[in-house]
Amino acid sequence: MRLKDRVAIITGAGQGIGRAYAFAFAREGAQVVVADLNEAKAKAVAEEVVAAGGRAIAVTVDVSDRHSVQAMVDATVTAFGTVHVLVNNAAVFATLTMKPFEEISVEEWDRVLAVNSRGTFLCCQAVAPVMRANKYGRIVNISSSVVQTGRAHYAHYVASKGAVWALTHALATELGTDGITVNSISPHGIVTEVPRGTITDDQWAGILADQALKRKGEVSDMVGATLFLASDDSKYMTGQTLGVDAGLRYT
Ligand SMILES: NC(=O)c1ccc[n+]([C@@H]2O[C@H](COP(=O)([O-])OP(=O)(O)OC[C@H]3O[C@@H](n4cnc5c(N)ncnc54)[C@H](O)[C@@H]3O)[C@@H](O)[C@H]2O)c1
Known part of the structure; x- marks a missing residue:
């Protein structure tokens, strides 16, 4: 029960890795807010968590929108x-x-950065007064290994996650005075229940060749590191980024 009676907001918890966090956090005793743009999926996950004996509510949010984020908090x-x-x-x-990258429109660039980068910024900003008042907080930002490796045809995403990484360092320095830690995780190669067309079979072969551990990741592979940074097990760590990446070679 590493999160016993903690209140945890997990954005993007309607599917994939976020969904796995919702179940894991509830199992560790947290009261979970399943926050997602997709209302139906958020509700379904919250209901499943409750059915499994956990505590959870669903909140519909667009993390790129300041008012929506404030309403979530x-x-x-x-x-x-x-x-x-x-x-x-x-x-x-x-x-x-x-x-x-020459074909990425300004609108696409702006949308990816609005959700991935600004969304992270806005959520941190909205929880800060509550956490400061408590003199306690754990913020875990999800970045990506592509910040270090780069990846062709992914410039908007890579840049958006680079901002998340950098913001982690910046906010750690500002929020530490009130006992709030800010760390990030760089996942790599996690297969979820959601099909995605961004990695072909040929690319997977190349990706696995660059990993020390020769298998694809699963959502459960993400849980341990995130729980660690969300709990008091990491209470003397802030401004750090953990690679959950199967030992990916970065050079
Ligand atoms: N799966 C991987 O291999 C991998 C690798 C590196 C980083 N990541 C990162 O891990 C996180 C989870 O990955 P995933 O595979 O589960 O992603 P996913 O795309 O399957 O899920 C993202 C979730 O975010 C929600 N969302 C999108 N826009 C939103 C908005 N404006 N407001 C609120 N919610 C919104 C979606 O509805 C969805 O439920 C993401 O931040 C992703 O960038 C994943």
Whole structure:
């Protein structure tokens, strides 16, 4: 019960890795806010968590919108009294269209950065007053290994996750005075229940060749590191980025 009675907002928890966090956090005793743009999926996950004996509510949110994000935090405080943990997991990811950077439109660039980068910023900003008042907080930002490796035809996504990484360092310095830690995770190669067209079979072969561990990741592979950063097991760590990446070679 590493998150016993903690209140945890997980954005993008309607599917994929975020969904796995919702179940894992609830199993560890947290009161979970399943926050997602997709209302039906958020509700389904919250219902499943409750059916499994956990505590959860669903909140529909667009993390790129300041008012929507504030409403998410308000709904959390109304339901559970406060916020202890924020996992900034929502992203334009599985639905992303890859293309040479010369062909990425301003609108596509802006949308990816609005959700992935600004969304992380806005969620941190909205929980900060609550966490500062508590003199306690755990913020876990989800970045990506592609920040270090780069990846062709992914410029908008890579840049958006680079901002998440950098923001982690910046906010750690500002929020540490109030006992709030801000760390990030760089996942790599995690297969979820959601099909995505951004990695072909040939590319998988190349990716596995670059990994020390020769297998694809599963959502359960993400849970341990995220729980660690969301709990007091990491209480003397801030401004750090953990690679959950099967030992990916970066050079
Ligand atoms: N799966 C991987 O291999 C991998 C690798 C590196 C990083 N990541 C990161 O991990 C996180 C989860 O990955 P995933 O595979 O589960 O992604 P996913 O695309 O399957 O899920 C993203 C979730 O975010 C939600 N979302 C999208 N826009 C939103 C918005 N504006 N407001 C609120 N919610 C919104 C979606 O509805 C969806 O439920 C993402 O941040 C992703 O970039 C994943």
